[in-house]
Amino acid sequence: MLTIAGRKFRSRLFGGTGKFSSPEVMKEALAASGCEMVTVALRRIDLNNPVDDIMSVLDRDRYLFLPNTSGARDAAEAIRLARLARASGGGEWLKLEVTPDPRTLLPDPIETLKATEELVKEGFKVLPYMNADPILALRLQDAGAVAVMPLGSPIGTNQGVLTRFQIEIIIAQAQVPVIVDAGLGAPSHVAEAMEMGADAVLVNTAIAVAGDPVRMARAFAMAVEAGRIAYESGLGAVSKDAAPSSPEDGLGFLR
Amino acid sequence: MKVLCNGEAQEIASGIRVADYLIQLGLDASSVVVECDGKILSREEYGSHALQDGSVLELIRFVGGG
Numbered sequence: 001m002l003t004i005a006g007r008k009f010r011s012r013l014f015g016g017t018g019k020f021s022s023p024e025v026m027k028e029a030l031a032a033s034g035c036e037m038v039t040v041a042l043r044r045i046d047l048n049n050p051v052d053d054i055m056s057v058l059d060r061d062r063y064l065f066l067p068n069t070s071g072a073r074d075a076a077e078a079i080r081l082a083r084l085a086r087a088s089g090g091g092e093w094l095k096l097e098v099t100p101d102p103r104t105l106l107p108d109p110i111e112t113l114k115a116t117e118e119l120v121k122e123g124f125k126v127l128p129y130m131n132a133d134p135i136l137a138l139r140l141q142d143a144g145a146v147a148v149m150p151l152g153s154p155i156g157t158n159q160g161v162l163t164r165f166q167i168e169i170i171i172a173q174a175q176v177p178v179i180v181d182a183g184l185g186a187p188s189h190v191a192e193a194m195e196m197g198a199d200a201v202l203v204n205t206a207i208a209v210a211g212d213p214v215r216m217a218r219a220f221a222m223a224v225e226a227g228r229i230a231y232e233s234g235l236g237a238v239s240k241d242a243a244p245s246s247p248e249d250g251l252g253f254l255r
Numbered sequence: 256m257k258v259l260c261n262g263e264a265q266e267i268a269s270g271i272r273v274a275d276y277l278i279q280l281g282l283d284a285s286s287v288v289v290e291c292d293g294k295i296l297s298r299e300e301y302g303s304h305a306l307q308d309g310s311v312l313e314l315i316r317f318v319g320g321g
Contacts, residue, residue, distance in 0.1 A: 016319075016320065017319035017320060018318075018319040018320045018321045019319070020319060039320055040317045040318070040319065040320055041318050041319065041320025041321075042315050042317060042320075043316070043318045044262070044313060044314065044315055045261060045282065045287065045314045045316050046261075047261055047263060047280060047314070050280070050281065053283065054316075054318055054319055055286055055316075056286070083295055084288050084290065084295060084315050087295045088287075088315065090317065155321070156321075202321075204320075205321065
């Protein structure tokens with residue numbers, strides 16, 4: 001069973017709550033995914049159109065909230081959002097995101113490390129979203145991150161695991177759980193990440209914008225489980241040369 | 256008196272407390288976090304914290320996100 005910062009998770013699929021067509025669809029899709037931790041964001045209330053509070057839709061006993069700092073462009077903004085999240089009743093868990101460039105939404109490694117150091121001091125359980133940089137993963141782990149969240153590909157792109165080589169090194173080295181996050185657009189992508197030995201994956205867009213988000217959530221859950229079982233079972237070695245799967249002996253009668 | 260709330264200038268009753276202001280706006284205090292002049296207020300402070308003329312308020316809540 002997956003343990004992060006002393007908390008156990010039966011499901012290795014974490015869900016996002018953005019981009020769903022309605023709160024009802026989100027609720028049903030998250031239930032179908034089996035996930036036990038969900039990300040949420042913090043935003044200004046639109047005073048002219050105060051929509052329903054997401055906290056009232058989701059059962060806090062069922063889902064651990066993982067507030068994110070999406071929208072933060074530097075450490076100071078991320079720290080401000082983190083403190084607001086805690087004051088909002090979001091708890092100590094935090095997905096730290098520092099993305100200065102709106103075009104790529106790639107995380108700023110230096111600001112992410114700075115913010116991790118500060119927020120760990122303040123008692124947050126920090127899960128930093130990071131580029132798939134093995135050295136940075138070690139630095140974040142040393143700074144007290146309870147898990148690391150390397151990206152498969154940029155947020156919302158559905159491109160899958162483009163960072164395979166680096167994520168393999170991160171998994172081999174990390175002492176904290178590795179959660180592959182971002183860009184996982186198909187069940188095959190999460191299966192690949194789990195087969196590589198990732199401890200968990202986080203999926204939002206691919207489920208939320210699917211034609212049928214509830215069935216897609218189920219497909220992702222199955223792929224996560226399949227990938228994990230395959231990893232635990234020990235995958236065969238990859239080879240350039242063919243190796244027959246039928247016996248080579250016993251063909252004397254043919255020639 | 257005037258305050259700046261979520262970037263909008265608002266005319267409000269002099270000395271109104273945060274809890275009453277949230278009720279006026281139709282917001283459930285349990286789901287809103289209030290930052291007043293750069294300082295985050297705890298929920299316990301909503302009932303006692305009186306807004307000042309020129310206060311800058313940010314009313315924030317959780318929304319869906321990834």
